[in-house]
Amino acid sequence: MRRLACLCTALLSLGLTLAGCGTPSQPLPMVVTPADALQIRGWVPDALKAQVAAAPVQGGQETGRWWGSKVSAEAMQLALDESLFAVGMKSLAPQPAARFELQAELVQLDQPLIPAAGVTVGVAVRYSLVDKANDGRIVYQRRITNTEDARLGEAILSPSERLRIANERALRANIDLMLRDLVALRP
Numbered sequence: 001m002r003r004l005a006c007l008c009t010a011l012l013s014l015g016l017t018l019a020g021c022g023t024p025s026q027p028l029p030m031v032v033t034p035a036d037a038l039q040i041r042g043w044v045p046d047a048l049k050a051q052v053a054a055a056p057v058q059g060g061q062e063t064g065r066w067w068g069s070k071v072s073a074e075a076m077q078l079a080l081d082e083s084l085f086a087v088g089m090k091s092l093a094p095q096p097a098a099r100f101e102l103q104a105e106l107v108q109l110d111q112p113l114i115p116a117a118g119v120t121v122g123v124a125v126r127y128s129l130v131d132k133a134n135d136g137r138i139v140y141q142r143r144i145t146n147t148e149d150a151r152l153g154e155a156i157l158s159p160s161e162r163l164r165i166a167n168e169r170a171l172r173a174n175i176d177l178m179l180r181d182l183v184a185l186r187p
Contacts, residue, residue, distance in 0.1 A: 023160040024063035025071045029168035030079035032176050037086035040176075043183040050091035052129070052182075053098035054080045059106035068111060069164040071123075071171060076106055083175050089182070100139070100187070103128040107143070109167070115159035117152040121166035127178050131187060139187050144177050146170060 032040070057080065060073030084090035084102070110122035122145065129140035148169035150162040 025167040027078035030171040031082040051099040052089040119162040122147040123170040
């Protein structure tokens with residue numbers, strides 16, 4: 001009988017822990033940092049300055065109440081748009097259609113089933129840069145995979161917050177890697 005009571009208590013505490021796991025990832029923490037944006041901005045080729053538009057992001061998943069923090073396509077779309085603008089590849093001013101279209105698909109989000117003291121999140125995004133002025137020729141295509149962590153001290157009482165922080169860091173680093181690839185292009 002005592003074992004049954006311990007098992008019920010453990011399952012109840014697990015259920016209560018998972019009940020608070022629905023913290024959606026936010027777009028602003030996924031945007032490249034101002035220091036990185038400034039550094040990348042200085043290397044943007046003339047052909048890409050204010051000439052890249054982001055297509056609607058594919059993949060992603062809405063955060064549910066029970067299964068932890070996820071990254072929605074909308075949140076990633078906003079982060080991608082803001083990052084492109086921050087480095088000078090996207091213009092907010094009304095203009096004729098951009099020459100290049102950046103396509104992004106969130107293909108993998110590896111998270112621990114139950115967030116512990118330290119959380120590591122792996123992410124993979126497939127990017128393609130299409131030259132619309134050149135019959136849709138693909139000038140860049142790459143699947144970028146990386147991981148990021150969030151430690152106990154960053155959100156002591158909430159495992160779901162640590163998971164959200166790790167998600168946002170992983171996507172920010174992924175977008176940063178893609179932007180650094182793009183500045184090496186000479187379209």
